[in-house]
Amino acid sequence: MDNLEKLRNEQPPATRQVRLDHHDSVRSHVHQRVSTEVERLERRIEALRFAKAPHVAVMITAYERMIDRKKGFLQNWELDEWRHY
Secondary structure, X not given: OHHHHHHHHHOOOOOOOOOHXXXXXXXXXXXXXXXXXXXXXXXXXHHHHOOOOOOHHHHHHHHHHHHHHHHHXXXXXXXXXXXXX
16 A cells, blocks of 8 residues: 555646547447457357357357347447448
8 A cells, every 4th residue: 555655646647638539549449349259250150050069059149149249239339330531
């Protein structure tokens, strides 16, 4: 605790500046990341459809739910129609 208090006393409080140009960058990154995750899950599902392993149906169902949630996230945050400029 003493070290934390020393750090607080030594460093002046930083003023946080909002940088609006970062907002688009973050939205773009999140859209790209989630879209890539959806694509990977879709490829896994396609690979599993050809597999003769037990519990394939359960795994496919779980992946489909994950895809639905990720697509829902994109829609809720209006990232599903995000355009890269």
